[in-house]
Amino acid sequence: MMKSLLIEASKCTGCLQCEMACSYENEGVFNPARSRIKVFTFHSEGRFVPYTCTQCEDAWCMQACPVDAIVINAQTGSKDVLEDICVGCKVCTIACPFGTVNYNQDSGKVIKCDLCGGDPQCVAACPTAAITYVDADATGLSRMRDWAAKTDNAAAPH
Amino acid sequence: MQHVIIGAGPAGVIAAETLRKLAPRSDIALISDEPEPPYSRMAIPYYLVDHIAEVGTYLRKRDHWYADQRIELVNDRVASIDAHGHSLGLSSGHSRGYDRLLIATGSSAIKPPIEGVNLPGVHNCWTLEDARHIIERAQPDSSVILMGAGFIGCIILEALASRGVKLTVIEMEDRMVPRMMNDRSGGLIKKWCEAKGVEVLTSTRVNGISEDGHGRLGVNLGMGDTRPADLVIAATGVKPNTSFLSGSGIEVDGGVVVDHRLRTSAPDVYAAGDVARGKDFSTRSFTVQAIQPTAVEHGRVAATNMVNGLEIVHQGCLNMNVLDTMGLVSSSFGDWEGVDGGDCAELFDGDRYRYINLQFEDDVLVGANTLGMTQHIGILRGLIQTRVRLGASGKRALMANPLNITEAYLKATQGTTSSM
Numbered sequence: 001m002m003k004s005l006l007i008e009a010s011k012c013t014g015c016l017q018c019e020m021a022c023s024y025e026n027e028g029v030f031n032p033a034r035s036r037i038k039v040f041t042f043h044s045e046g047r048f049v050p051y052t053c054t055q056c057e058d059a060w061c062m063q064a065c066p067v068d069a070i071v072i073n074a075q076t077g078s079k080d081v082l083e084d085i086c087v088g089c090k091v092c093t094i095a096c097p098f099g100t101v102n103y104n105q106d107s108g109k110v111i112k113c114d115l116c117g118g119d120p121q122c123v124a125a126c127p128t129a130a131i132t133y134v135d136a137d138a139t140g141l142s143r144m145r146d147w148a149a150k151t152d153n154a155a156a157p158h
Numbered sequence: 159m160q161h162v163i164i165g166a167g168p169a170g171v172i173a174a175e176t177l178r179k180l181a182p183r184s185d186i187a188l189i190s191d192e193p194e195p196p197y198s199r200m201a202i203p204y205y206l207v208d209h210i211a212e213v214g215t216y217l218r219k220r221d222h223w224y225a226d227q228r229i230e231l232v233n234d235r236v237a238s239i240d241a242h243g244h245s246l247g248l249s250s251g252h253s254r255g256y257d258r259l260l261i262a263t264g265s266s267a268i269k270p271p272i273e274g275v276n277l278p279g280v281h282n283c284w285t286l287e288d289a290r291h292i293i294e295r296a297q298p299d300s301s302v303i304l305m306g307a308g309f310i311g312c313i314i315l316e317a318l319a320s321r322g323v324k325l326t327v328i329e330m331e332d333r334m335v336p337r338m339m340n341d342r343s344g345g346l347i348k349k350w351c352e353a354k355g356v357e358v359l360t361s362t363r364v365n366g367i368s369e370d371g372h373g374r375l376g377v378n379l380g381m382g383d384t385r386p387a388d389l390v391i392a393a394t395g396v397k398p399n400t401s402f403l404s405g406s407g408i409e410v411d412g413g414v415v416v417d418h419r420l421r422t423s424a425p426d427v428y429a430a431g432d433v434a435r436g437k438d439f440s441t442r443s444f445t446v447q448a449i450q451p452t453a454v455e456h457g458r459v460a461a462t463n464m465v466n467g468l469e470i471v472h473q474g475c476l477n478m479n480v481l482d483t484m485g486l487v488s489s490s491f492g493d494w495e496g497v498d499g500g501d502c503a504e505l506f507d508g509d510r511y512r513y514i515n516l517q518f519e520d521d522v523l524v525g526a527n528t529l530g531m532t533q534h535i536g537i538l539r540g541l542i543q544t545r546v547r548l549g550a551s552g553k554r555a556l557m558a559n560p561l562n563i564t565e566a567y568l569k570a571t572q573g574t575t576s577s578m
């Protein structure tokens with residue numbers, strides 16, 4: 001059974017530990033600006049929403065890539081960017097309807113969540129269990145998946 | 159079932175792979191007239207700057223991928239189609255039958271109808287072969303003139319500049335990327351390029367090109383202004399590759415005419431990608447978009463419809479582009495010029511080279527541009543293509559600060575209290 005990230009925004013306190021852990025794991029620096037998971041703040045409601053790639057089935061990023069630089073990780077099911085093949089054309093960054101593949105101007109490549117190869121550091125760092133790594137079926141990801149499917153009204157089944 | 163695909167660009171390759179998945183037992187042949195393995199034109203700029211070797215442009219990198227997928231690669235040119243007899247005439251003299259045919263022949267770059275465009279040293283930048291010619295001539299300190307500052311012109315501009323050439327860009331219209339950015343943001347791109355040492359002449363026309371007898375070119379801009387050049391590149395437009403269809407009875411009007419299932423006017427013949435006049439998501443009219451994401455989408459939709467018992471009705475592709483002009487990233491989506499009776503939210507920060515433009519119809523986002531932004535811009539596609547209603551407060555928030563697109567998305571799709 002593949003696992004995926006379950007994000008329960010109601011448990012998030014906005015501490016940004018996930019962003020710190022992510023940037024440290026993937027970029028070697030504690031810098032939220034370089035995190036693949038982002039926490040959005042709704043000041044008026046006092047609400048925080050962590051947000052990252054859902055590793056969606058349709059993987060618009062992977063389909064749109066002109067050079068085969070985004071591949072499925074057989075172990076985790078994540079869609080991983082192969083840094084040495086990515087040319088930095090950014091087509092995936094406009095193809096992803098969630099906006100979770102982003103261009104990194106320093107490296108000239110795109111970056112996205114790869115579930116840290118099966119041991120997501122955002123999960124390990126979250127003090128309130130707002131982010132957990134659980135069996136894919138149990139996650140409430142269906143809502144985001146619905147969104148992906150709706151984007152596919154470029155090609156709605158008849 | 160014999161599936162034959164003409165053209166091994168992104169549309170053809172995705173179609174072949176989709177067919178293999180959906181119709182495991184069928185025969186699939188991919189015929190292309192270019193000598194290289196299937197490659198991606200989009201990767202050419204990165205080849206020009208030496209970031210990748212030629213193999214870096216190949217659409218699939220795994221060894222024996224096509225053989226493993228039982229996709230037969232045929233290097234030949236289709237010269238004619240006999241739609242009644244379900245067969246193709248090839249340039250090699252052979253012929254080949256099909257049960258279902260996909261036309262994915264893409265487009266070719268054109269040269270402007272002026273004197274001297276066929277002189278040695280005047281090239282398009284469309285194929286790997288073109289790229290090799292450009293690399294040969296675009297040596298450090300050589301003078302290069304780029305005709306056309308549209309999308310493709312701007313994409314190769316950076317590659318040329320970083321080869322260390324003296325670069326002049328000439329555009330007939332009054333701004334850069336006129337079909338992707340408005341005059342304010344297009345103006346910023348021009349200013350940015352000029353600050354980086356590229357000469358940009360807008361509202362300027364090339365009258366003709368001459369050669370001095372020693373291989374040096376002269377580009378005549380009128381009024382006695384003739385610029386010397388070692389290389390002239392024409393990025394002045396493309397046209398769909400449809401000439402081999404004359405006499406086939408397959409209807410062509412600008413591109414190959416297709417319906418909502420990407421079927422052409424001939425039975426069992428489909429078309430996809432740069433060659434097809436497919437449906438535009440925003441305008442709902444049929445037009446050639448000539449972009450990579452559309453080629454991929456078309457390839458998948460057409461292939462699905464080519465399989466018995468499966469059917470996708472195509473709702474139209476969203477026109478979208480992302481462009482990196484010497485480090486300044488811009489993007490455009492859908493109806494970025496706005497719709498009648500719609501509203502617009504704009505933020506312009508010329509000093510920091512930042513710009514965003516959102517276009518609404520009622521409380522639905524229908525188009526956008528960004529400049530100087532690289533984070534979460536895909537959400538603009540999601541918001542436009544799902545036609546999600548932002549609600550009065552959601553729209554008001556974006557009108558007040560158009561940069562808050564992720565917040566608007568999260569609100570509109572996840573409610574205000576529930577979890578993801």
Ligand SMILES: Cc1cc2nc3c(=O)[nH]c(=O)nc-3n(C[C@H](O)[C@H](O)[C@H](O)COP(=O)(O)OP(=O)(O)OC[C@H]3O[C@@H](n4cnc5c(N)ncnc54)[C@H](O)[C@@H]3O)c2cc1C
Pocket residue numbers: 089091164165166167168169170189190191192198199200201202203234235236237262263264265283284285310313314399402430431432433448449450451453479480
């Ligand atoms: C330098 C450059 C940069 C680009 N950058 C971008 C970008 O950033 N974003 C973007 O969205 N798009 C970009 N594009 C455009 C993008 O590459 C095209 O939209 C895409 O290649 C279209 O795919 P296709 O499969 O329809 O056609 P093509 O890729 O053109 O493939 C068609 C193939 O069919 C072959 N063929 C034609 N006629 C025949 C025949 N009669 N018999 C056999 N074979 C035939 C052709 O030779 C070609 O190999 C760029 C293009 C260029 C040149």
